[in-house]
Amino acid sequence: MIKHATIKDLAQALGISKSTVSRALADHSDVKPETKRLVLEMAEKMNYRPNPYAQNLIRRRSKVIGVVVPEFVNSFFPRIIIQIQKVFEKEGFNVLITQSGESAEIELKNLHLLENSMVEGIILSVTEKGRNDEYYRRLIDNGIPIVFFNRPSNEVEASKVVIDDFRMAFFAVEHVLYANGTKRTRPLHLMGPKGIFNSATRHQGYKEALSKHGIDPAPDTFVQCRDISRECGFETMNAILDGDRIPDAVFCFNDQLAIGALKAIKKRGYRIPEQIAVMGFSESQSALLTEPQLSSVAQPLDLIGETAANLLLEKIKNPDAPDRTVVLDARINIRESTDVRPQQ
Amino acid sequence: MIKHATIKDLAQALGISKSTVSRALADHSDVKPETKRLVLEMAEKMNYRPNPYAQNLIRRRSKVIGVVVPEFVNSFFPRIIIQIQKVFEKEGFNVLITQSGESAEIELKNLHLLENSMVEGIILSVTEKGRNDEYYRRLIDNGIPIVFFNRPSNEVEASKVVIDDFRMAFFAVEHVLYANGTKRTRPLHLMGPKGIFNSATRHQGYKEALSKHGIDPAPDTFVQCRDISRECGFETMNAILDGDRIPDAVFCFNDQLAIGALKAIKKRGYRIPEQIAVMGFSESQSALLTEPQLSSVAQPLDLIGETAANLLLEKIKNPDAPDRTVVLDARINIRESTDVRPQQ
DNA sequence: GTGAAAGCGCTAACAA
DNA sequence: TTGTTAGCGCTTTCAC
Numbered sequence: 100m101i102k103h104a105t106i107k108d109l110a111q112a113l114g115i116s117k118s119t120v121s122r123a124l125a126d127h128s129d130v131k132p133e134t135k136r137l138v139l140e141m142a143e144k145m146n147y148r149p150n151p152y153a154q155n156l157i158r159r160r161s162k163v164i165g166v167v168v169p170e171f172v173n174s175f176f177p178r179i180i181i182q183i184q185k186v187f188e189k190e191g192f193n194v195l196i197t198q199s200g201e202s203a204e205i206e207l208k209n210l211h212l213l214e215n216s217m218v219e220g221i222i223l224s225v226t227e228k229g230r231n232d233e234y235y236r237r238l239i240d241n242g243i244p245i246v247f248f249n250r251p252s253n254e255v256e257a258s259k260v261v262i263d264d265f266r267m268a269f270f271a272v273e274h275v276l277y278a279n280g281t282k283r284t285r286p287l288h289l290m291g292p293k294g295i296f297n298s299a300t301r302h303q304g305y306k307e308a309l310s311k312h313g314i315d316p317a318p319d320t321f322v323q324c325r326d327i328s329r330e331c332g333f334e335t336m337n338a339i340l341d342g343d344r345i346p347d348a349v350f351c352f353n354d355q356l357a358i359g360a361l362k363a364i365k366k367r368g369y370r371i372p373e374q375i376a377v378m379g380f381s382e383s384q385s386a387l388l389t390e391p392q393l394s395s396v397a398q399p400l401d402l403i404g405e406t407a408a409n410l411l412l413e414k415i416k417n418p419d420a421p422d423r424t425v426v427l428d429a430r431i432n433i434r435e436s437t438d439v440r441p442q443q
Numbered sequence: 444m445i446k447h448a449t450i451k452d453l454a455q456a457l458g459i460s461k462s463t464v465s466r467a468l469a470d471h472s473d474v475k476p477e478t479k480r481l482v483l484e485m486a487e488k489m490n491y492r493p494n495p496y497a498q499n500l501i502r503r504r505s506k507v508i509g510v511v512v513p514e515f516v517n518s519f520f521p522r523i524i525i526q527i528q529k530v531f532e533k534e535g536f537n538v539l540i541t542q543s544g545e546s547a548e549i550e551l552k553n554l555h556l557l558e559n560s561m562v563e564g565i566i567l568s569v570t571e572k573g574r575n576d577e578y579y580r581r582l583i584d585n586g587i588p589i590v591f592f593n594r595p596s597n598e599v600e601a602s603k604v605v606i607d608d609f610r611m612a613f614f615a616v617e618h619v620l621y622a623n624g625t626k627r628t629r630p631l632h633l634m635g636p637k638g639i640f641n642s643a644t645r646h647q648g649y650k651e652a653l654s655k656h657g658i659d660p661a662p663d664t665f666v667q668c669r670d671i672s673r674e675c676g677f678e679t680m681n682a683i684l685d686g687d688r689i690p691d692a693v694f695c696f697n698d699q700l701a702i703g704a705l706k707a708i709k710k711r712g713y714r715i716p717e718q719i720a721v722m723g724f725s726e727s728q729s730a731l732l733t734e735p736q737l738s739s740v741a742q743p744l745d746l747i748g749e750t751a752a753n754l755l756l757e758k759i760k761n762p763d764a765p766d767r768t769v770v771l772d773a774r775i776n777i778r779e780s781t782d783v784r785p786q787q
Numbered sequence: 788g789t790g791a792a793a794g795c796g797c798t799a800a801c802a803a
Numbered sequence: 804t805t806g807t808t809a810g811c812g813c814t815t816t817c818a819c
Contacts, residue, residue, distance in 0.1 A: 497796035
């Protein structure tokens with residue numbers, strides 16, 4: 100680290116006291132304008148930069164927040180993070196980004212790291228496997244507010260930003276049940292693994308839609324995937340296609356599974372969407388790359404990030420601010436995997 | 444921020460002096476084992492955490508490094524960043540990640556932010572538009588080492604991690620010139636824009652390969668793209684296909700351009716790779732999603748990240764360490780866009 | 788309007 | 804082996 104000019108250096112150069120310099124720099128009212136001008140000029144001249152560590156020490160705050168996401172190799176989380184950074188940059192905060200790689204253990208390690216860095220708050224999307232509920236709670240009790248997004252913890256009271264997974268799943272399923280203008284009778288849900296919060300909720304939406312449209316949500320209308328990867332979607336769909344009940348409408352927990360499923364279906368020569376319609380969820384960048392292009396539910400990523408950031412900011416500025424859960428609307432993007440009819 | 448127990452609290456609780464506590468915590472040799480034990484126990488009991496800002500202040504270092512990348516929405520940079528984090532986490536560093544969105548202005552802002560955060564070093568991939576060469580130099584002169592990767596600055600002396608773009612482009616072009624077992628005679632290079640370092644180098648490799656194989660690298664064998672997006676690839680390729688000279692082998696500056704080009708070519712009904720072979724560069728996640736799958740040059744992302752991190756660490760530990768440029772080997776991944784013959 | 792002095796939490800001489 | 808003291812760079816009383 101470079102030895103920058105300090106407040107003391109400025110004071111000496113100007114022949115005044117440290118405190119006056121400090122006041123001038125902080126733009127206090129009780130400094131003679133002339134003095135202020137001189138200080139500012141000298142600061143410029145000597146390329147003065149306040150030492151944030153000295154400031155943090157005395158102010159008892161770090162001006163750093165932490166973000167914990169399962170991964171940032173897909174575009175989903177990065178897009179959200181960008182907004183978070185935007186909001187906090189304006190407020191003079193740094194953002195520490197960590198990723199848990201879908202492991203509760205690494206997530207815990209990340210939380211430790213953030214805690215040791217004295218972050219003033221954390222924005223977190225829970226990792227796939229397991230939970231660190233007690234630790235979340237401990238952090239909150241210790242005065243480090245947490246805002247959950249995308250995948251909240253159900254057990255912990257905190258502000259949350261989510262979309263209404265139940266409702267969106269319901270609509271998505273309704274759409275795929277009448278995909279391409281044909282009423283479907285053999286739906287299938289490629290479910291996410293149990294551990295994930297949204298998994299059960301989306302499944303509820305699925306079952307509800309089936310019931311509404313007169314289809315029995317029997318056990319053969321859904322299958323649980325081991326994880327939420329492309330590979331798993333491919334394998335699971337393959338296994339299904341090996342069986343007796345060939346579905347005509349597939350609703351997938353996420354786009355990755357859907358992309359894998361698409362591949363399996365195409366390989367067998369089924370026509371999409373005529374014979375089998377496929378619907379993804381939570382819009383990945385890849386949805387536009389597949390053939391056919393994948394219909395999906397697009398979450399408002401920018402808004403999620405912005406909202407989560409603002410909720411955290413609120414908590415940081417006022418620790419007594421109440422927990423708030425913001426439910427955002429998502430959008431169903433209809434593409435070729437459910438509809439190849441000419442655009443309306 | 445929570446009021447944690449301080450070293451002073453521990454000292455009081457144990458009835459000993461601050462310095463002994465400090466020494467015990469730091470595992471100095473000249474502390475009675477018994478005392479050390481007591482201190483450690485009490486630290487545990489009172490949930491003591493050293494205040495990093497006090498430590499930073501006195502040690503005159505931040506234990507933070509910065510990363511500046513053009514974007515992290517595609518998987519390319521995130522994969523590299525993950526490795527950087529891994530290396531620096533082991534050394535007890537935090538990593539501040541910033542993205543410039545292909546704007547030299549934002550890049551400069553990011554550098555300011557990092558400088559103000561007193562980072563001990565920066566790992567940087569230069570943004571597409573313009574350069575901040577003087578500022579890089581200033582940072583380095585001020586004792587903040589910079590390691591460039593992927594897109595280095597040519598004007599600044601610093602450690603760099605790159606792949607041999609010339610050589611890899613050469614090999615990639617050789618491959619596409621004989622794609623699918625057919626000698627091609629009408630190659631085309633979708634070049635990146637001028638501003639990007641690698642753009643010219645890859646073009647050199649292209650021309651060299653053409654010459655070696657008896658093709659005149661005439662002006663109609665290449666075209667410069669406005670940017671490096673899918674859209675631009677699509678439009679540029681469309682314009683080419685509107686012309687007289689229909690290429691039979693297309694070498695693209697990157698995968699995004701290639702994916703756009705693929706789309707344009709397919710739309711016109713040309714068969715890939717039989718009529719037109721397409722080669723990407725620098726392997727995006729999407730290369731496996733297109734149809735046909737895209738042949739590309741895969742950079743060793745993990746190794747790039749690890750190497751860049753280690754080079755920076757070297758500089759941080761020893762500011763007099765010489766600048767080093769590490770040239771890594773990439774790999775050509777042959778897929779359907781250049782070869783549909785049965786796998787060897 | 789300005790300066791002197793104390794202190795944030797920590798480390799590191801220097802003594803004892 | 805331990806305690807005392809000073810000081811990192813900054814802010815903020817409390818005087819004047």
